Amino acid sequence: MSALWRLNLLVALFFALVAMVCLAVLLRQASHDVQRELDAAAAVVAYLGEMAERDPATLRPELTDSLRHVRVRWLSPGQPATDGGDTLLTDWLGTWLYPAELAAPSELQLPGGERLQISVDPSDEVEEVRDSLLQLLALFGVALLLCLLAIRWAVRPGMRVLAELFGALVRIADGRLDTRLPPHRFAEARELAERFNHMAAALEDTRADNDRLTQALLALQERERTRLAQALHDDLGQYLAGIRARACLLRVQAEQPDAVRETAAHLEQHSLDLQNGFRTLVRDLYPVMLDHLELADAIGQLAEQWQSTQGIECELQLQGVLPPLSMEAKLHLYRMVQEALTNVARHARATRVRLQLRADRNGVRLLLRDDGHGLPPERLGVGLRSMVEHARCLGARLRMRHRPGHGWALYLNLPVEGAT
Structure with missing residues (x-):
């Protein structure tokens, strides 16, 4: 009825x-x-x-x-x-x-x-x-x-608005996100149309962002594959080729002890370089230290390596004892810090970074602030979107602030139920 x-x-x-x-x-x-x-x-x-x-x-x-x-x-x-x-x-x-x-x-x-x-x-x-x-x-x-005629006359415009809204929702469900409701002379219908149009515009923008993000992720995936291929071919492949060549020399230098020792030293160095290359590659793909270290120690090690590599001062502050975290939560937090530091190195032109990890009875709070020129919110690249997705998976609240002339700041509030 x-x-x-x-x-x-x-x-x-x-x-x-x-x-x-x-x-x-x-x-x-x-x-x-x-x-x-x-x-x-x-x-x-x-x-x-x-x-x-x-x-x-x-x-x-x-x-x-x-x-x-x-x-x-x-x-x-x-x-x-x-x-x-x-x-x-x-x-x-x-x-x-x-x-x-x-x-x-x-x-x-x-x-x-x-x-x-x-x-x-x-x-x-x-x-x-x-x-x-x-x-x-x-x-x-x-x-x-x-009375019935008056009711029908009075509600007919509202029923027409509902019919238009129903049709618009059907078109939105079919993927036609450019659907908009026309303006109405009644205040309530006009407000409803404005809110629907705002929702449709937000959905359209979100789909456009998702399309751009998908394209960026596909491009990033191809770049990552290219980088891995180059790392395996140019670095690790060269080391393996050198080891193979030195091994072949050993057969012809069997009667030359000095040459054998020199070749063995080269083999040892190539093996060490190969091992370091594999460690770097594996660390980029998956932070294996999380399997053996606490999150605070792993983040501290990450900050030290980033500081030595980028030449940017990184001040790390650890406050409180972190609650027991699931491996998934630890991985998301680690990746967020890693992605934030990478964005600072690429875009901020900063000379100093302050990284704070604090724990209390309400959960875990993460603060990262630099003194660079900042990054406007509308320039959300893959890295920043990745941090947003990590926060969403954690059920945490993430805020990013661009302060012109005072750098860029990231705030993360992870409740206790989300951390465990």
Whole structure:
């Protein structure tokens, strides 16, 4: 059932309830009024009976025809008497207002064989009550019809807005994020359209950002594959080729101890360089130190290596004892610090970085601040988006502030439930 039909049904039920109450009050009042009228008519009937007994000649038909609520019948000799009933008194309304046991007429014998039948006649009063009931029902019917028409006229613009909104939502669900609602002259509909258009624009911007991020991630993936291929070919491959060449020399230098020792030294150096290259490559792919060190120690080691590599002072502050962290949470935090330091080295032109890791009963807080020229929020690259995704996976709140002339700052608040 639609909202309009439900509203119409509620209004109709309300009108029906009010009409029933009004009918009940009207019938109750009519019952009292009819009873008063009948009491007055009964007094008139009694008076006529006394007059007929004292002086029948004073009763003439022209004097009794205009009496209200009194029925006088002149019966000729041999004419059968009636029971005084009336069709108006046999239906439910007459039975309700006029009890049947009070309707028995009285009959007087007049000289000359004529008879006079006198009874109370409430038919006029019952007819008045019936007319009042019909008028009340007609009034309620007309009022209900006008009310339903007014409701339909009033809610039609709103229903049209809802239909437009439903159609727009269907188009949004189909991926047509350029869908917009037209402006409306009603304030509520206009605000609804503005909020929907703002939501659709935000979704469209988000999809565009996701498309750009996907393209950037694919490009980054290709660059990472190229870098790995170059590292394996140019560095590690060269070391392996050198080791192989030196091993071949050993076979021809077997009788030359000095040459063997020199070749062995070269083999040892190549093996060491190969091992360091593998360690660097593995550390870039996965921070294996997290398997053996606490997060604070791993971040401290990362800060030292970054400082020695980039030549930028990195001040590390560790406050409090970190709560037990899951491996996933430790990895996300480590990657965020690593990505933040990488962005500082690439874009900030900073000379000093302050890195603070603090733990309290509410969770873990991470602060990174540099003294470079900063990075505007609209220039969110892959690195910054990666930090946003890490924070989302942690269920943490991440804020990044660009302070022109005062560098760039990153704030992360990780609740206890997210850390564990």
